[in-house]
Amino acid sequence: MDDLFLAPLAMSRAWAMPNANTFSVPPIRALIARHLTDGVWLDPFSRASPFAHLCITNDLNSNFYADYHEEAANFLARFDGANVDGVLFDPPYSPRQISESYKGVGRVVHGEDTTSAFYGDRKRLAARAIKVGGKALCFGWNSGGFGKANGFRLVEMLIVAHGGAHNDTICTVEIKEKNR
Numbered sequence: 603m604d605d606l607f608l609a610p611l612a613m614s615r616a617w618a619m620p621n622a623n624t625f626s627v628p629p630i631r632a633l634i635a636r637h638l639t640d641g642v643w644l645d646p647f648s649r650a651s652p653f654a655h656l657c658i659t660n661d662l663n664s665n666f667y668a669d670y671h672e673e674a675a676n677f678l679a680r681f682d683g684a685n686v687d688g689v690l691f692d693p694p695y696s697p698r699q700i701s702e703s704y705k706g707v708g709r710v711v712h713g714e715d716t717t718s719a720f721y722g723d724r725k726r727l728a729a730r731a732i733k734v735g736g737k738a739l740c741f742g743w744n745s746g747g748f749g750k751a752n753g754f755r756l757v758e759m760l761i762v763a764h765g766g767a768h769n770d771t772i773c774t775v776e777i778k779e780k781n782r
């Protein structure tokens with residue numbers, strides 16, 4: 603029976619205009635401001651994040667300011683010591699958005715770039731970077747987060763509706779409980 607239910611979590615829903623710069627959406631910005639702690643935070647898909655000055659940033663697209671302009675997996679592999687305090691994980695939300703990002707930087711899109719492994723592989727690398735007790739904040743169209751398989755426990759979820767036919771943005775906050 604226990605397996606049918608997840609641990610209790612704080613859940614809320616807000617409404618805001620959609621914005622490609624996710625962290626500039628007011629309720630999302632407030633959620634991040636509430637959870638960002640002192641210490642080392644990684645943002646592997648940073649684009650125009652207003653929290654860039656508080657994170658080590660990376661974006662494939664060199665038109666955006668970032669500390670690194672690498673494929674996210676290469677960037678995350680630099681931090682394999684389980685000593686990072688948190689990760690803001692805001693990738694492209696669909697295979698179509700991945701293709702658009704890659705074409706935008708003149709990069710060839712391979713089949714494996716647009717499968718679910720794209721997310722799973724990069725989540726695993728980001729999860730490995732975080733210390734026990736550290737946080738993962740994920741953004742997208744599902745509530746999967748980094749998950750139990752990567753040693754994380756979901757503690758908070760924010761759903762941001764955008765009206766019309768827009769998908770909601772689903773934001774999860776997880777704490778790392780163990781190294782896997």
Ligand SMILES: C[S@@+](CC[C@H](N)C(=O)[O-])C[C@H]1O[C@@H](n2cnc3c(N)ncnc32)[C@H](O)[C@@H]1O
Pocket residue numbers: 622623624625626646647648649650651652660661662663666672673674675692693694695700703704
């Ligand atoms: C959803 S946006 C992030 C928005 C950002 N959080 C903000 O608030 O401005 C995703 C970003 O990931 C970048 N990107 C896409 N594929 C990538 C990859 N494989 N590695 C690194 N960055 C990537 C895109 O250039 C885009 O800027």
